[in-house]
Amino acid sequence: xxxxxxxxxxxxxxxxxxxxxxxxxxxxxxxxxxxxxxxxxxxxxxxxxxxxxxxxxxxxxxxxxxxxxxxxxxxxxxxxxxxxxxxxxxxxxxxxxxxxxxxxxxxxxxxxxxxxxxxxxxxxxxxxxxxxxxxxxxxxxxxxxxxxxxxxxxxxxxxxxxxxxxxxxxxxxxxxxxxxxxxxxxxxxxxxxxxxxxxxxxxxxxxxxxxxxxxxxxxxxxxxxxxxxxxxxxxxxxxxxxxxxxxxxxxxxxxxxxxxxxxxxxxxxxxxxxxxxxxxxxxxxxxxxxxxxxxxxxxxxxxxxxxxxxxxxxxxxxxxxxxxxxxxxxxxxxxxxxxxxxxxxxxxxxxxxxxxxxxxxxxxxxxxxxxxxxxxxxxxxxxxxxxxxxxxxxxxxxxxxxxxxxxxxxxxxxxxxxxxxxxxxxxxxxxxxxxxxxxxxxxxxxxxxxxxxxxxxxxxxxxxxxxxxx
Numbered sequence: 001x002x003x004x005x006x007x008x009x010x011x012x013x014x015x016x017x018x019x020x021x022x023x024x025x026x027x028x029x030x031x032x033x034x035x036x037x038x039x040x041x042x043x044x045x046x047x048x049x050x051x052x053x054x055x056x057x058x059x060x061x062x063x064x065x066x067x068x069x070x071x072x073x074x075x076x077x078x079x080x081x082x083x084x085x086x087x088x089x090x091x092x093x094x095x096x097x098x099x100x101x102x103x104x105x106x107x108x109x110x111x112x113x114x115x116x117x118x119x120x121x122x123x124x125x126x127x128x129x130x131x132x133x134x135x136x137x138x139x140x141x142x143x144x145x146x147x148x149x150x151x152x153x154x155x156x157x158x159x160x161x162x163x164x165x166x167x168x169x170x171x172x173x174x175x176x177x178x179x180x181x182x183x184x185x186x187x188x189x190x191x192x193x194x195x196x197x198x199x200x201x202x203x204x205x206x207x208x209x210x211x212x213x214x215x216x217x218x219x220x221x222x223x224x225x226x227x228x229x230x231x232x233x234x235x236x237x238x239x240x241x242x243x244x245x246x247x248x249x250x251x252x253x254x255x256x257x258x259x260x261x262x263x264x265x266x267x268x269x270x271x272x273x274x275x276x277x278x279x280x281x282x283x284x285x286x287x288x289x290x291x292x293x294x295x296x297x298x299x300x301x302x303x304x305x306x307x308x309x310x311x312x313x314x315x316x317x318x319x320x321x322x323x324x325x326x327x328x329x330x331x332x333x334x335x336x337x338x339x340x341x342x343x344x345x346x347x348x349x350x351x352x353x354x355x356x357x358x359x360x361x362x363x364x365x366x367x368x369x370x371x372x373x374x375x376x377x378x379x380x381x382x383x384x385x386x387x388x389x390x391x392x393x394x395x396x397x398x399x400x401x402x403x404x405x406x407x408x409x410x411x412x413x414x415x416x417x418x419x420x421x422x423x424x425x426x427x428x429x430x431x432x433x434x435x436x437x438x439x440x441x442x443x444x445x446x447x448x449x450x451x452x453x454x455x456x457x458x459x460x461x462x463x464x465x466x467x468x469x470x
Contacts, residue, residue: 038146040286041120046273046298049255051346052151055302058349059309061152066116066192066304067185068297069178070109072101072161074282078121079114079147080157086188087159090181092170094161101282104165111279111289112196116297117157117304118150118280148280151301151345155308158190164197174199178239179211186218191307193220194300195239196293198227202265204238209372212242212364221307221315223248223300225292227263228274236265243267243362246319248299249339250274250292257330257337261290268339269319269361270326272298302345309349316359323360325351 047053065085072094075084087098094100101107121144162177163170172180185193193215215222224240226249227233240247249271250262257264261274277294281287299322306318313321325348326341334340340360 038123040148040278041146043276043278043288044148045253045276047149047151050273050298051344051348052298052302054346055305055349059305061117061155061301061304061308063311064152064155064191064304064308065158065189066152066155066194066300067158067160067181067188067190068109068113068116068194068196069160069162069181069185070112070194070196071103071106071164072098072109073113073157073159074101074110074280075099075159077110077114077280077282077284079118079144079149079280080110081119081121083113083117083119083155083157084159085156087161088184088188089161090172090177090184091161091163091168092172093163093168094170098159098161100161102161103163107281107287108196108293109159109161110282111287112194112293112297113157113159114148114150114280115277115294116150116194116301117152117155118148119153120144120147120149122146148278148286151298152304152308155301155304158185158188160185175205175207179208182211182215182222186215186220190220192300192303193222194297195222195224195245196296198225198233198240198292199237200227200232201237202235202241204242206372208239208242209364209368212239212244213368216244216315216364219315221246221300221303221318223296223303225296226250226265226268228258228261228291229263230260231291233263236263236267241265241267242364243367244359244364246270246299246303246322246361247339248272248292248296249337250290250295251342255329255342258290261295262292262337264336266336267361268336269323270299270340270343271295271329271338272343299343302343302348305345305349314357316357317355320356320358320360321351321353322348324353 072089073080073084073087076099084099089096089098089100089102091102094102101109123144123146160181162174162181163172164174164177168177182193212222222239222242222244223246224242226236226240226247228250236247239245245267246269247265247267249264249268250258251271251273252258252261252275253273257271258274262271272295274292274295275290277289277291278286279289279294302322303318306313306321310317322343323340325344326339327344328341329338331337
């Protein structure tokens with residue numbers, strides 16, 4: 001077996017273990033009856049603490065479609081009335097509209113959807129007497145005072161069902177489903193794609209390149225979960241490692257990086273609450289849960305708020321607005337636990353953020369050009385997005401221009417070599433001349449030498465006086 005083949009098999013093996021990023025944490029799900037759910041609304045602490053309720057002063061996500069690539073979304077849940085605008089099943093094992101809950105964690109997609117765009121509901125007994133939570137800060141944009149309200153309660157969802165975490169009776173592998181789901185979402189009008197799933201490998205199949213490149217070229221924001229340590233994701237795994245994807249890490253209830261419900265890696269862009277979460281279940285129930293699966297729709301919801309407020313803003317600018325306004329945490333600057341920092345939805349919607357044309361989290365097209373060496377048929381580039389009204393911030397990336405070598409620099413080594421060669425020749429010639437002259441000099445004071453002994457003395461050499469400067 002060649003090294004390349006072994007590597008491909010390891011990658012495929014890791015991807016076959018692809019699991020919903022909150023799956024391990026959902027083992028501790030607390031199920032509840034669907035009746036009178038206003039108490040669940042009170043548990044949504046992130047709405048206020050992450051600045052979402054204040055961001056609703058500016059936008060609630062109207063007019064934006066968000067695709068949820070997951071285990072299917074139950075559109076009959078009371079908090080999702082009127083939320084679903086379409087869907088598809090990619091697995092081959094679910095319903096065509098993507099609203100059947102399938103896979104190893106069938107409840108997962110509905111949990112994600114309610115946190116992202118839930119609208120709450122009106123309890124039957126509340127028609128005459130409003131719920132106490134109706135006056136709370138989280139009740140503002142919801143269609144009803146009870147149940148779960150999402151971060152973008154006026155956005156619409158596209159449910160793209162996939163079968164992950166166990167053998168798919170529909171026959172399609174994880175490697176096949178993910179890129180097909182991304183392409184379907186892009187082609188059906190998604191402006192934001194939520195992927196609350198991950199793998200244990202940072203690598204992804206080359207077959208995914210074209211789909212994520214397609215989303216980048218069509219100016220779609222992709223938000224993905226970093227994964228959870230308790231689920232075996234010590235480091236961020238694909239697809240959250242793909243350049244240009246906004247990767248979400250998890251926070252505990254104190255706002256620190258979660259030990260269980262997060263992982264770490266250089267691709268993390270922002271951190272959001274991932275513990276003590278609540279969401280809706282298929283059939284109308286609710287559950288407590290945890291994981292970056294739940295942190296991801298919080299960030300996707302904020303992306304929808306931004307795209308609703310500024311429809312012409314590019315995906316790169318949307319991501320830049322989220323990470324630039326994040327509250328720095330951990331080590332100063334970007335770090336592998338918090339990325340650029342902790343999500344601040346109010347600042348993302350209200351702060352004066354300068355414009356950028358560069359995605360701060362990179363570009364899949366640049367990565368393909370460098371790492372695949374052009375071994376990919378790319379799609380036609382999308383039209384340039386219309387510029388936003390914000391003033392520019394980050395400078396455009398520039399490539400240094402190589403300077404031509406100086407002629408003087410090239411001449412110096414040659415001159416040094418020639419100089420040493422001439423010196424050596426001069427020394428040899430002088431030595432030969434000196435020896436020849438010594439041999440030709442006749443002896444002085446007669447044939448027996450100066451002392452009359454007949455011994456010839458060599459020519460005296462004048463001593464050097466080291467006390468005098470030369």
